[in-house]
Amino acid sequence: GENVEQHPSTLSVQEGDSAVIKCTYSDSASNYFPWYKQELGKRPQLIIDIRSNVGEKKDQRIAVTLNKTAKHFSLHITETQPEDSAVYFCAASMQGGSEKLVFGKGMKLTVNP
Amino acid sequence: EAGVAQSPRYKIIEKRQSVAFWCNPISGHATLYWYQQILGQGPKLLIQFQNNGVVDDSQLPKDRFSAERLKGVDSTLKIQPAKLEDSAVYLCASSLEGIIRAFFGQGTRLTVV
Numbered sequence: 001g002e003n004v005e006q007h008p009s010t011l012s013v014q015e016g017d018s019a020v021i022k023c024t025y026s027d028s029a030s031n032y033f034p035w036y037k038q039e040l041g042k043r044p045q046l047i048i049d050i051r052s053n054v055g056e057k058k059d060q061r062i063a064v065t066l067n068k069t070a071k072h073f074s075l076h077i078t079e080t081q082p083e084d085s086a087v088y089f090c091a092a093s094m095q096g097g098s099e100k101l102v103f104g105k106g107m108k109l110t111v112n113p
Numbered sequence: 114e115a116g117v118a119q120s121p122r123y124k125i126i127e128k129r130q131s132v133a134f135w136c137n138p139i140s141g142h143a144t145l146y147w148y149q150q151i152l153g154q155g156p157k158l159l160i161q162f163q164n165n166g167v168v169d170d171s172q173l174p175k176d177r178f179s180a181e182r183l184k185g186v187d188s189t190l191k192i193q194p195a196k197l198e199d200s201a202v203y204l205c206a207s208s209l210e211g212i213i214r215a216f217f218g219q220g221t222r223l224t225v226v
Binding site for chain 1: 116117153154155156157158161168169204211212213214215216217218219220
């Protein structure tokens, strides 16, 4: 079935540390993997995305890696800051009649000053 | 660039009542989505439109939920009659075409009592 697993569900780090969020997906045909950040009471915001033809993508302090063989992808945040505190959702494209995004359950990141 | 607009922001209704949500996507975006986000979970796709046609409504509870996107721009999502388990945030999102780079609205928080 269509499934995206995300772990851990919560993570607490000290300001300046790195944070890693991992996701696995079930559909070997998945080819698009976005990451969204959702602050409390606000809309999910797209922060980075990767397609299956690349293994890694960076944008300043955030990077995403993709391992198609193992069907997992990860978000890396370096030099974390208190404003990075939010819930982070991974998603993967799934085929099933039409192409759609399936989201993980989210990971709550807390960056302690 | 204006973002995805949704209204109302909050709605409280009694079970068995009906409710409607409105979404105005980013100008020029052909694809529009309605997601349901239950507290503590990731967004779950309810329905996906391409212009004014339905692409995927496989997870829409059609006995009580309906959605339309007349003229391929604005969209409305209706619930009739509402159940307690419909309490959630209803998010609208849009993208230029397909699932790539979808942008979310602020959502409507529905409470059914």
